[in-house]
Amino acid sequence: MKWSGKYEAMLFDLDGVLVDSxxxxxxxxxxxxxxxxxxxxxxxxxxxxxxxxxxxxxxxxxxxxxxxxxxxxxxxxxDTAGLRGLPGAAELLAALPSTLWAVVTSGTRAVAAARLRAAELPAPTLLLGAEDVPVGKPDPTGYQWAAQLLGRGTRHCLVVEDAEAGARAAGAAGMDCVGVGPALEDRRDLTVAHVPDLSHLRVSVEGDVLVVGVL
Missing domain, CATH: 1.10.150 (DNA polymerase; domain 1)
Structure with missing residues (x-):
């Protein structure tokens, strides 16, 4: 593994992380x-x-x-025709207990749900959208609330993001962030690791702990 860490929950951005939208x-x-x-x-x-x-x-x-x-x-x-899950997204989500992950997106809940359906990805138990927060990313509120609703401490959550605004939100919330895609490739100031897509991430479950690694 190039990098690994232990966390209590994973929080995903949607567009450019899970869905090719x-x-x-x-x-x-x-x-x-x-x-x-x-x-x-x-x-x-x-x-x-x-x-x-x-x-x-x-x-x-x-x-x-x-x-x-x-x-x-x-x-x-x-406008959801042709949307698909990004490489590794379906496999990674399938490996996670439903109570240990959430989606925190800058889109609305309805748009997020439509894109997840179109991409044939599982709906999260917890989905926070644009209408759920008073201020969007890079403000940390969305990620902070997601951790609270999952019953996890902010410093024990791992965020997966493709945008600088989202990575800054994660950092402001006190969370580690794995960057996905080109925008965060060289941003080690904002991320603990970087992957081209989720096929390069591995997760194993040890009780209530997620062991996350980058191949």
Whole structure:
């Protein structure tokens, strides 16, 4: 193993970690930006790890953020054709007891559930979405609440993230973070380990403890 650690729970981001949905998200945001005469590249860059409402408030404060978020979310709920689980996601989740993992996403619960169904991945017992927190990532509230609801201490939870905003949220919550994908490949300041995808992670269960390792 290149790295290993022992934890009481694992907390996963969704898009780009469990589900291969970043292409769909990018297309939806580019179409929305074009409708409003906004820079599509900037919208995509700012969106990574953020809630839609936070993106709109940051990129286009002159717009009605709640109304625009509702429009984007409605499109996201419908646009799930062709979504699939990322390598290793199904196998890793199958190895975890349902009470020892959760999903903490910047998308809404409905969008997350639709994407998990489309990707044929199991629904988590605990799913925290955009509407469940007063402030999105990089604020740590979502991860802190997930740990509390699972009955675990924050320092005993491992976060799996693909975005800087999410990794910063994990760090602010006092949690270790494994980075997935290119955005966090060289960010050892934010992560304890990095993997290209979840097929490089292994988990074994020892009582109530998860032994997590990177191949």
């Amino acid at each position: 970043l292409g769909v998200i990018e297309r939806i945001l580019r179409e929305w930006a074009a409708e409003h005469g906004l820079d599509g590249d900037e919208a995509v860059a700012l969106s990574h790890g953020r809630r839609d409402i936070d993106l709109i408030r940051l990129l286009a404060p002159h717009l009605d953020a709640e109304a625009e978020t509702a429009r984007i979310v409605a499109t996201e709920e419908r």
